[in-house]
Amino acid sequence: MALPPPDPQFVLRGTSAAVHTLHFSCGGQEPGVPTLFSGSENGFIHVWNLKTHRVDTELDGHGRKSVYCVETIGSKNRLLSQGRDQRICLWDLAEGRTSVTDSVFTENVGFCRCSLLKVAEGRWLVAMAAKALEEVQVLELPSKTSVCTLKPEVGAKLGMPMCLKLWQLNCGSQPLLLAGYEDGSVVLWNLSMGKVLSQLVCHQEPVMSLDFDSEKAKGISGSSEKVLSIWSLNEQQNLQVYKTHKLVNAGIADITIRPDKKILATAGWDHRIRIFGWKKLKPLAVLDYHTATVHCVSFSDHKNPSERLLAAGSKDHRISIWSIYTQT
C-alpha cells in the first residue's frame, strides 16, 4: 500500500485575501534568510521570512488591486510585480527600502502573467499582454525599450493571450516566446522576426497555464478542461502533441516544472495540488489541503536539494508549504 500523501510542512496565514502569485528567493549568495514573495487579491505583496514564517514586509504598490505576478530581478532586493491596476512595478527592497523605482503601464485588462528572462548580465526581457486584445509586447528592462510586438495574423482568431513563457536554449542564443491563447492553442513566436514559428491546438478551452523545459524541448499546458497536454518541439521548431493526461477534476490554474526538471506541480480548481514525474508524467501525489481553488504553485530555488520547497497559494487566503521528493 502506498504511503498516504504528506501534510504541508507549514502554512502561512495572514494575507487576508486570496493569494494569486508566489515567488521564492532562497538561493542567493548573500547570507540572507530564505524568502517567499506572495501577491494577493487585496493588492499587497507580502515578503515572508521562511525561517520565522512571519511577514517581514508588506508592499502596497498596486492601488489595492489584485497582484497576479511577482518576480525577482537578479537578487531578492529587486522585485517586479504586476497588478490589476494595469501596471508592472519595479521595486527596490535593499536595506529595508520599500519603494517603487519604476513602473510600466501595460494598459492590458486581462489576467495574463508577464514572463521574465535574463538575456545578459543586467539585461532582461519581459513579455506581457499588450493593450490590443490579441497582442503580446516584449520590453527590455531596465531600459523599458520595446523589443517587439507580436501580432497574430489577421483572421487567426486566437483570442487573448492567457499565459506566456520566454525562454532561450542557452545563454546567448535567440530568445523565443511560448504563448497560450484563449482559443486553446499554444504558439511559438520568434521575437526577432515577430513571426509565428509554430502553432498547436492543445485544448478546447483557454490555456490557463504552461511551462516549458528547454533541455528536453518539451512543454506542458493546462486549461479549464480535465486534460493536461504535453507537447514537444522538434528540430524544425514545430510543436507536436506528445501525450495528454486526463485529470479527475477540471480546471488547472497554474503549472510549474521544478528547476531540476524531475517533477512538476499543478494548481487545481478542485482545491488540490497534483505532483507528476516530469519524465513520463507519472502521477505521484495529490495534495489535498486547501479548501478553495489553488491559484498558484511555485518551487523554491534552494541550492541544497534537500531544502527545496513547494508553495501553493489559494483562494482560501492560505499559502501551504510542502517538502516533497526532496531526496531525488
Added chain:
Amino acid sequence: LGAMAAALERALREAAAALERGGDGAAAALGAVRAALAAAGGPAAFGERERALFGAFLRSLARAPRAARPEGVWQGCFLEGPPGLALCVLLEALASPGSVRLGEVIEVLEQFLQEGRISALMWEVCQQQAQAGSPELQEALLNKIVCLPDHVSNKLQGKNPAVFFPQNYFPLLGGAVIQVLQKISDSLRGKIAGGLCYRDGSSSEVSVHLVCLPIFSSTSEEILSVLVPRLTDLTKSDCIWQRICWRLVECVPDRWMEAVVLGFVQRAPGADVLSRLLGNLVVKNKKAQFVVTQKVLLLQYCHTTAVLQNLLGYLSLDSLRRALLIKVLQELLETWGSSSAVKHSPPEQQQYISKAILICLSHLKEPEIESCRQELLTSMMEGVKCHLDSNLPQIRRLGMIVAESISSKINTDGPVLKFQVKVIMKFVWCAGLRGNKSFKSDDPGHYSNDDDLIPYDMSEDKELKIKAPVYIRDCIEVLTGSEDVDKWEATVKTLESLVRKNPAATREVSVELAKILLHLEEKTCIEGFVELRQRAQVAVLSTDPIPVAKYLTSQFYSLNYSLRQRMDILDVLVLAAQELSYPKSHRKTKHSGAQNPCIQLLPGSDSSKDWRRIVDERIKSKTRRFATGQSQAELASGPNEFNSVVGHFFFPLIQHFDRPLTTFDLLGEDHFVLGRLVHTLAILMYLAVNTVAVTAMGKALLEFVWALRFHTDSYVRQGLLSCISSMLLSVPTERLLQDMTEELLETQSWLGGKMWWWCMPVFFLLVMQFLCSISLIVIVAVMS
C-alpha cells in the same frame, strides 16, 4: 422329533395336573416342561396340537395360586414359550387378574419386552402366515401389540413403568421391526444363495405386509424416527433391503398411507435417499400419488422448504415420476395464476406455492420445457397479471420473482421478462464495477519501473462534489433543462432545505415547482430519490398550501398520470397535512420566519414579548408552590395552520371519484388507488380534528363511505372503516348528534347488519368497536 413332541406333551399334561392339585409337585412339573421345551428345540417346532396344549398350560399357570408358582420358574414358562400364546395369556391376565397379581403380570410383560420377545412374536406371525395361518387372528394379535401401552396405562392408572411410555415403547417396537426385517432379508439372501429364483420371495414379501401393520397403525412418529434412519443406512448399498423397503411401503393400507409417506418425506435427509426408500410408490399407489402431488403441495403449506425439495427432487429422479413432476408444475402454476387464489389464499401459502414452482423449474430439463412451453407462457402471463393487481407488496414481489424465473427458463434465446427491482440492483452492481475500473487506470502502479519516484496514495483523488444551486429559480432551471447530471443530482438533494429556508421565494414559484416535482423522474441512480423528491414536494406544499393543494388535487383526477404519480399526490397531501396540523412544526416554521428581516422590523413583537415576560415573573414571584414534583413543561401553543387550508386538501379529492377517465377508473380496475384514496381521506379527517370544517368533512366522508360500502376489495373496505373511526374521533360529539344523526344511524345499521361480510377478525373487532361507540353516542343523545 416325534419322541420329543410326545415328551413335551406328557410334561404339559403332568404340569397341568400338578397345577390343579397345587402343592410342591408344581415346581418339579414346571421344570420338566421347561426342559422338554428346550429339548424340543423351542416353540418354533410346535405343531397345532402342541400349541393348543401349551396355551391351556399357560392359562392354568396364570390361574394357579401363588404357592403353585415357584418364583423364577413360572415367568420362564411365559418367556420361553411361544411368544404369541404367552402374550395373549398375559393380556387376558391383565384384563382380569385372578390369583396372579397385577404387578406380577406387568413385571412379566416388562421382561417380555426387554428380552426381545416382540420381534420373536412378529417373526412367528410371519412364519405362520407363510404357512397360511388365519390372517384375522394374526392381525388381532399385532393390534394388541400396538395397543399394549394403552392397555397397561389404563390398567395402572398412570403408574406404569417407563418402558410402556409411548416414547420408549414405540422405538422398541421399531427396533423389533428392523430385527424381523433383518431376518427376512437374511432368509431371502439364503434362498438366493441356495439357487432359488429371486422373484420367488413371495412368501416373505407377504410377511412384510404384516410386519408393517404395527408400524403404521399407531403413533407413527416414534417408530418412523427409528425406522427411517435405519432403513436409510441399510438400503444404501443393498438391493435386497431396497426391495424389502419398497415392499414395506407398498403394503401400507390406504388409511395410513398419508402418515407414512409424509413421515418418510419429512425424515429423509435428501431426495436421493427418499427415492431409495420409496421406490416408485407414487406411480403404483393412487393414495400416495394424491398425497404427494396434491395434498402436500396444494392443500397444505406448513412444510419446510427442505420437505419441498425432498419431495420434488424425489419426483424428478425417475423417468416414470418425471411425468408427474410436469403435471405437478402445471397444477401449481394453475393455482399460482388463479386470481381467486391470489385474492383469497393467505400470503404464506402463496409463498409456499411459489417456492414449489421455483424448485420444479430447477428440475425441469430443456426438452420437457419445450413440450409445455406454451402452457407455461400462458399461465405465467395470467399469474403475473393477477399478482401485480394485488394490494399486498409481498404478493406483487412474489409474482415478479416467479415470473422472471419462468421467463428466463422458457425463453432461452429470446427476450426475457425483467422487472425493475432487479434491474436497478444490477445497475448498481455495474456502476460499482465501473468505478473500480477507473480507479485501476489511476493506479500509479501502472507506470512503475519507469521512474524512480515512488508515488503516494492517491485513492482519495475523487471527483469534486458539484455545488448545488443556491436559489430556488436556479433549481427550477436545473431540474427542467439541465443536461449536467451531477448538478441535477445535487439539486434534488438540496431542494427541500432550500424551500424550507426561503418560504417567500418558494411562494412565488410554488405551483411551477410542484408541477416539476410531480413529473420529476429519476435521471440517474440516486440513493433515496423517491424520498428526496417526496420531501421536497411536502416542503413546497406546506410552504404554500392553498395553490399547491389546488394544483395537486386537480391533477389527481386528470388524464395521463401513472398510478404511481397519483399515489405520490396522495402521500404528499397526507404528509403535508400532518406537518401543518402538528404544533411543533409550526414553531419551527415560525423560527425560520424570524430570520426574515421584515418580521424583525415590526416594533410591537418584541415589546409584547417583554410584557408577557414581566407579567409571568411577577406572578411567579408572588406565588408559592406547594407541589413537590417537577413543574410541567408548557406545551408550545400556536394557531393550527391546517385549519384554514384543510378544505383545499380534502374536498377536491372526494368529489370526482365516481367519474372514470379513459386512463383512470377508480371504481373499476384501479381499486388499489381507490384504497389509497380512502386511507388518505381517513388520515386527513383525523388530522382535521379541531378545525372549523370538520363537520362538513365528516358529513361528506360518511356519504362517500356509504357509496362504497359494498366494495369487493378488502383493502378498500379496511380504509372505509378507518374513515369511520377517524370521523368519530375528529368530529365533536354534539356536532355528530345535531348534524349527522341520519348518516350515523345508517352507518350503524350497515355495520351491524352486514357482519358476515367482514370475514377477517381485525375487521370484526373494528366493527364491534364502532358499533359500541355509535351506540354510546346515540344513547347520550337520547338521554339528553
